[in-house]
Amino acid sequence: MSHPIFKDQLRSLDNQALASTLDCLAETCKDISQQLKRGELAGILGAAGNENVQGEEQKKLDVIANDLIKQALAGCDAVRGLASEEEDDVVGLSEAPGLLVTFDPLDGSSNIDINSMVGTIFSILPSDTTGPVTEAEFLKPGREQVAAGYVLYGPSTMLAVTTGDGVEMYTLDPVSGDFMLTREAHIPQTAKEFAINMSNQRFWASSVQDYIAELLQGAEGPRGKNYNMRWVAAMVADVHRVLCRGGVFMYPWDARDPNKPGKLRLMYEANPMAFLVEQAGGQCCTPEGPILDLQPEEIHQRVPVILGAAEEVTRCVSMHADVAA
Numbered sequence: 001m002s003h004p005i006f007k008d009q010l011r012s013l014d015n016q017a018l019a020s021t022l023d024c025l026a027e028t029c030k031d032i033s034q035q036l037k038r039g040e041l042a043g044i045l046g047a048a049g050n051e052n053v054q055g056e057e058q059k060k061l062d063v064i065a066n067d068l069i070k071q072a073l074a075g076c077d078a079v080r081g082l083a084s085e086e087e088d089d090v091v092g093l094s095e096a097p098g099l100l101v102t103f104d105p106l107d108g109s110s111n112i113d114i115n116s117m118v119g120t121i122f123s124i125l126p127s128d129t130t131g132p133v134t135e136a137e138f139l140k141p142g143r144e145q146v147a148a149g150y151v152l153y154g155p156s157t158m159l160a161v162t163t164g165d166g167v168e169m170y171t172l173d174p175v176s177g178d179f180m181l182t183r184e185a186h187i188p189q190t191a192k193e194f195a196i197n198m199s200n201q202r203f204w205a206s207s208v209q210d211y212i213a214e215l216l217q218g219a220e221g222p223r224g225k226n227y228n229m230r231w232v233a234a235m236v237a238d239v240h241r242v243l244c245r246g247g248v249f250m251y252p253w254d255a256r257d258p259n260k261p262g263k264l265r266l267m268y269e270a271n272p273m274a275f276l277v278e279q280a281g282g283q284c285c286t287p288e289g290p291i292l293d294l295q296p297e298e299i300h301q302r303v304p305v306i307l308g309a310a311e312e313v314t315r316c317v318s319m320h321a322d323v324a325a
């Protein structure tokens with residue numbers, strides 16, 4: 001069976017600025033994949049010794065991946081500006097209209113030290129503004145994304161991408177060095193698998209407690225079927241599983257820190273994943289509605305996330321509505 005090559009697929013995109021930006025991201029992620037493969041041998045594991053703007057400890061590889069992507073995008077004429085989990089402020093690259101790229105250079109970085117899955121998540125927005133790049137022009141609802149995707153560094157390196165016409169998944173061929181099309185993502189409407197960090201249970205809203213309690217009751221409960229549970233602790237890997245075989249993934253609001261309305265970041269985690277999930281036939285919501293309709297207020301904003309099989313997302317959101325009513 002022949003597998004189309006990502007680079008060739010990009011030639012068929014009408015938007016060549018977008019094609020060159022996607023190519024640039026894919027090529028850079030190959031470099032990140034190489035660094036990860038050498039692991040401890042490269043002396044790049046462990047803490048970088050500083051914190052990012054979110055107050056989280058940066059790993060050396062967070063910094064390396066961020067620098068690689070930043071450098072690559074700076075060399076891509078189509079890109080006007082970028083915003084990253086590891087950058088305090090947005091970064092201007094050009095004064096001409098162009099594309100804005102937001103990214104989490106290494107999602108799940110606490111997995112690095114145990115040689116478990118991590119990934120790079122990216123979102124691409126258009127901007128017709130000229131002059132110096134400002135944060136304000138990034139603050140567009142996720143519906144305006146022109147492309148989104150991630151690269152998962154697992155047993156094989158995989159690229160998942162959408163430009164608004166379904167979700168394609170490519171596997172990096174270590175022999176040719178090409179991303180080859182191997183799958184299209186479709187999320188079944190119903191699910192038998194859920195992903196949530198159960199250790200936070202006591203901090204959740206009562207509606208989330210009730211929803212998860214239903215799933216845990218299995219065949220004896222109101223849902224009348226058994227559910228399995230998975231948690232990789234890297235959104236990129238948990239969402240990849242949902243895109244490949246269905247299920248529901250949640251990082252809901254919890255009461256641990258009143259200043260945080262959720263753990264996940266809207267602009268470079270929730271929005272790109274929401275675009276992919278909707279394009280694969282699933283849903284991605286906060287308790288108030290679709291993530292893609294949210295008007296962002298700031299680049300590092302956090303949101304609660306419920307995503308995956310339509311039946312589960314609808315059920316969970318409706319239980320929130322019942323409590324609110």
Ligand code: AFP
Nearest residue numbers: 106107108109110197233234235236
């Ligand atoms: P890190 O990149 O700091 O490891 O965070 C990953 C993440 O933002 C997301 O990818 C996971 O789903 C979530 O955090 C895991 O959170 P827990 O630490 O609560 O398991």
